[in-house]
Amino acid sequence: MFEQQLINGLTLGMIYALIAVGYTMVYGVIQLINFAHGEIFMLAAFLAVTFITVFGLPIYIVIIMTMGCCALIGVLLDIFAYRPLRQSPRLAALITAIGMSIFLQNLAMIIWGSRPKPFVQSALPPFLRTTALTVGDASISWLQLFIFGIASLLMIILFLIINKTRVGTAMRALSQNRTSAALMGINVNRVISFTFALGSSMGAVAGIMVAIYYNTLYPTMGYVAGVKAFAAAVLGGIGSVPGAMIGGIVLGIAEALGAGYISSLYRDGIAYAVMIAVIIFRPSGILGKSTLEKV
């Protein structure tokens, strides 16, 4: 059972990590916890199902289209909701983020209804649910393998963008000193938009994967996933991208083991427990710098 839970936890953890990088990158550049990030994850699931049922497109094209749409939604969210508040106290933006989260949830309910829907199974290759390989007494499905593969690939791409490209370097520069970045001629708003686009497209893939994995989607699904991914980001050290990746995986495994060995009732509680423990004992997270602010 241990191996099985470990594998389940790792799959889940990769998904948390994909969402968590969105929180952490946005926090890095504008010090805002974008509470509406979970809703982008949810919208991705609904958009994907809509693209499949309305246009009958194959799943891989749907994933790419959804990434693009969610990137755009993330950018619009920043431009219309957060940008006007850039000079305001942080609390104003934080409350706006909560407001946007509620707004997007309700928008989804109006468009798609509030009852849970199954994912369009016919759009998926049938072998996904079959066992790909067994390790000890644990079996790994093709779906788990795909989730693991795609998430790893995205993480590598993200890592390369952040560390090796001009805009990625600008993102890091911006998160270290906004005034200085502006003085270099970096168009700060454009880089912030890029950050939202990047984080949202990663979250979008996670949303589609969760909908497929649990075969269900509903307008409030972004809330729970969002809280957990946020816990993962805090665990890894908010603002640190590798931290968010590690935090996601650790949390996923902790949750699966907790659910397996203690009780599946505690599944969601574990994320909160981890977050509270981190805030009490190591507020800067696993990889975070000291969170003390410069005066």
Added chain:
Amino acid sequence: MLKLEDIHTYYGNIHAIKGLSLEVNLGEIVTLIGSNGAGKSTTLMSISGITRPRTGKIFFQDKDITTALTDTIVKMGITQVPEGRMIFPRLTVYENLLMGAYLRKDRKGIKMDEEHCFELFPILKERRKQAGGTLSGGEQQMLAIARALMARPKLLLLDEPSLGLAPIVVENIFEVITRINSSGTTILLVEQNAQMALQIAHKGYVLETGKIIMEGPAGELMENPKIQSAYLGID
């Protein structure tokens, strides 16, 4: 080349710059001296488009840049080395330099300027792969200047480059500033170290609580008894 006409800049209700006019001509080193809180940094930030003046006009090469965005201003050729250096502590020295060249597309030119920076400050070449934050204060100042040069500025704004540095390092930095100027870059130098600044400048302005109280050729200012007692520590 640069002309400020009666600018007023505020932080909320705080009136930091109260009608300041100054002019920098092509090829000059102009220094703006003044004590703590006089408004020197605010003046430079107003020129760079970070803190917009509420009234007044700023012209660069006869174009009105008063309301231009910072990236446009940098593209036009004004780069600032801000007070406190503001290097990116967790980017490498090399990445810091690349950020200086952010708006440029000419890879060859960037490469050349990088070499030029390493000639000016050989220590940076050794530290190329090191995080900016691990450098000493003097090295960080060198990096900040080198980073600004990577933009190939026509006008370089320097905000207290001597701040917190050992005298020997200050000498070195000022020598480099003179060299940068003699290779064709116009310089507006903000300093509290009036002694050093007036020595290398052609022209000086004295700022006090947001207003220019005196201006003239650097040599004349150095001879002025009021300046001597207030800024040069001579009785």
